[in-house]
Amino acid sequence: MTRHSIGEYAQAIRNRYEKADKEEKTKILDEFTKATGLHRKAAIRLLNRVNKPSVTRRRGRPRKYSREVVVALKTAWEAGDRVCSKRLHPFLPEMVRVLRNNGESNITVEVETQLGKISPSTIDRMLRPFRQPGRRRSFSTTRPGSLLKNSIPIRTFTDWEENRPGYLEVDTVAHCGDSVEGFYLSTLMTVDVASGWAEGNGVWGKSQERVSSAIHGIRRRFPFPIVGLDSDNGGEFINQHLFSYCQREHITFTRSRSYKKNDNCHIEQKNGNIVRRVIGYDRYSSRQSLETLNQIYYLLHLYTNFFQPVMKLVSKSRHGARVHKVYDTAKTPYQRLLNLDVLTESKKAELAADYSRLNPVKLLKQINQSLERLWTLKEQTMRLSHRINRE
Secondary structure, rough: OHHHHHHHHHHHHHHHHHHHHHHHHHHHHHHHHHHOOOOHHHHHHHHHHOOOOOOOOOOOOOOOOHHHHHHHHHHHHHHOOOOOHHHHHHHHHHHHHHHHHOOOOOOOOHHHHHOOOHHHHHHHHHHHHHHHOOOOOOOOOEEEEEOOOOOOOOOOOOOOOOOOEEEEEEEEOOOOOEOOOOEEEEEEEEEEEOOOOOOEEOOOOOOOOHHHHHHHHHHHHOOOOOOEEEEOOOOOOOHHHOOOOOOOOOEEEEOOOOOHHHHHHHHHHHHHHHHHHOOOEOOOOHHHHHHHHHHHHHHHHHHHHHHHEEEEEEEEEEEOEEEEEEEEEOHHHHHHHHHHHHOOOHHHHHHHHHHHHHOHHHHHHHHHHHHHHHHHHHHHHHHHHHHHOOO
């Protein structure tokens, strides 16, 4: 007899057992224990149990944060493009203030107070149901450049002032889909090592002249002067065009060691977090795609530099097989520039005006709309290529 059947049998005879005298109870118990196989004491406890409705109790401590807090946290998290908890946590009060000023949220004072008490680990637990797995990885299209390689020093042996804004890491990302054959667009990505300020730009192909021209265009968008440039050993960077440009503009030009991708760890992180995470891995090869790509990078320039907090590695120590890393408090590149005090008064006023008029929720909507147009162009290009192949 199953446990459920025993329970139903006990419920059926419980009323008769409660009203019976001592002699009758003995007969009922004999009958019940013989049918169910229970010990006599267990049968007595079961028949004497008060028939109460079952209530499922949640194990562990009671919930500290209400449903309204979860909704408010999810709103701020999505406005921050779903950054990790350690980056979101110190920026959460500022994000709530920005959302309220732009009319994107009606977070009450009580909920805001509770949001200020949430730890990064609690943020992870509360947002776990809303997370999704990542996407596939790409392959490298870097081809080594041999020209002038001996004239450009390796950065490992060059004294870079990495705490001073103006030293950039640069790299290109190919939008070639599943094949590197034929023509395709590329993205030139740059990041300032000290502040984390990142700028991207679409490039028509990957020629030396166009990459150098894109670097010049991006340089004018940085709010501070560029004094150093570090790249990998690809031929789009190790060439006479870029070498002469850096010499003419008094920019320190260095390169990483061959086959040592971690020498450019800052730009590799931006390649994954901005280019691959937002743009994706599809193939683009039209002028319309290039224009749309640059529209997206203009919006991303505002969104990532003003509303995406980043953490910087402070120290790293090894304890046996374990490596212990210490990071500073997450801040946006804009906040870091203000703390570094490298901006002119006019540039500070210009950036402050830009920041006051920006709405992260609307920026995300504009980015998503531009991405929809870009993906449509990709689908049109794929249909055209399939039709040409059939013909």
